[in-house]
Amino acid sequence: MTDLSKFDPNAPSNPRNNIFGLPFREEDARLVILPVPWEVTVSYGAGTSRACEHVFRASMQVDLYDAESDNGWRQGFYMRQPDKKILMKSDYLRKEAELYINFTSKGEILENNSFMCKSLKEINEGSNYLNKWVYEQTRTLLDQGKLVGLLGGDHSTPLGYFKAIAEKHGDFGILQIDAHCDLRQCYEDFVYSHASVMYNALKEIPQLKRLVQAGVRDYSGQEWDYICNSDYRVITYFDKDVNERLFEGQSWKDIAEEIVNHLPEKVYLSFDVDGLDPKLCPNTGTPVLGGFESEQVFYLIRKIIQSGRKFIGFDLVEIGVGENDWDANVGARILWKLSNLLVANNS
Numbered sequence: 001m002t003d004l005s006k007f008d009p010n011a012p013s014n015p016r017n018n019i020f021g022l023p024f025r026e027e028d029a030r031l032v033i034l035p036v037p038w039e040v041t042v043s044y045g046a047g048t049s050r051a052c053e054h055v056f057r058a059s060m061q062v063d064l065y066d067a068e069s070d071n072g073w074r075q076g077f078y079m080r081q082p083d084k085k086i087l088m089k090s091d092y093l094r095k096e097a098e099l100y101i102n103f104t105s106k107g108e109i110l111e112n113n114s115f116m117c118k119s120l121k122e123i124n125e126g127s128n129y130l131n132k133w134v135y136e137q138t139r140t141l142l143d144q145g146k147l148v149g150l151l152g153g154d155h156s157t158p159l160g161y162f163k164a165i166a167e168k169h170g171d172f173g174i175l176q177i178d179a180h181c182d183l184r185q186c187y188e189d190f191v192y193s194h195a196s197v198m199y200n201a202l203k204e205i206p207q208l209k210r211l212v213q214a215g216v217r218d219y220s221g222q223e224w225d226y227i228c229n230s231d232y233r234v235i236t237y238f239d240k241d242v243n244e245r246l247f248e249g250q251s252w253k254d255i256a257e258e259i260v261n262h263l264p265e266k267v268y269l270s271f272d273v274d275g276l277d278p279k280l281c282p283n284t285g286t287p288v289l290g291g292f293e294s295e296q297v298f299y300l301i302r303k304i305i306q307s308g309r310k311f312i313g314f315d316l317v318e319i320g321v322g323e324n325d326w327d328a329n330v331g332a333r334i335l336w337k338l339s340n341l342l343v344a345n346n347s
């Protein structure tokens with residue numbers, strides 16, 4: 001066990017320690033944060049593959065007192081180093097993807113260009129590799145009895161973790177905080193696009209009994225049809241509808257309880273930061289006006305826990321990297337809150 005007797009949680013963080021300045025080793029940590037530095041299929045602003053390092057640095061500024069979780073961090077949080085091979089692969093394939101999107105957006109015929117055909121194949125194979133890698137890493141951690149938080153990277157990164165969670169826990173639900181539905185089938189020809197992660201999850205993971213989405217305010221007609229034809233496997237709380245109900249005098253308490261009631265016994269949280277107001281994530285890949293305040297989302301997670309449901313894991317994705325470290329600062333504080341709540345709900 002890590003000896004906390006000489007660790008002063010009120011002192012400034014020692015940058016030689018791990019995330020949040022905590023002194024734990026992986027073997028002693030209750031929660032392992034797995035960084036996934038990957039952004040091959042991002043559509044608009046790039047940078048999120050490097051967010052993990054920025055969040056790690058920003059985490060040193062977070063104060064270590066969390067009354068509501070009875071200081072869950074004392075059970076040990078540990079973040080791994082971002083895998084350099086994964087990052088290099090992402091950088092290489094990202095360039096290919098940019099060329100490919102540029103090529104097809106001009107209406108060029110793919111079959112006439114063997115270089116582009118090869119690029120597309122490489123990108124889709126790369127995504128398969130990543131999904132398998134994430135699955136193996138998270139499955140091994142879950143088998144060791146760890147709790148796992150996945151830190152992206154873009155929103156395509158947690159698919160392998162969803163599969164490991166399904167194998168470990170059986171039937172479960174996902175609460176997705178997001179400005180987008182991510183229900184596109186094969187966006188920009190990329191099978192495992194960030195914009196398709198929930199489509200792929202629903203297709204490939206039968207244990208995923210229900211997906212509840214909140215914060216959505218930018219979506220396609222096909223995604224709307226998918227929701228309508230899902231036989232209530234997908235329930236979406238659009239940002240506009242939630243806000244209208246608030247404007248008409250309903251409380252966030254009532255709406256949050258209604259959202260929670262749609263979720264099964266075991267709940268996984270997939271948190272795309274673009275579900276928040278973009279003032280909190282100005283450099284995220286695809287920012288959209290509107291969105292949640294951070295406390296609205298934390299309140300919703302507390303409601304899940306208070307309802308007696310089990311919070312089983314989370315991902316935090318699409319954190320941007322900008323001129324200053326504001327995005328990472330927000331990201332570190334969300335990571336802190338989610339980590340404490342997850343550990344407290346599983347002790």
Ligand SMILES: [Mn+2]
Nearest residue numbers: 155178182272
């Ligand atoms: Mn998303």
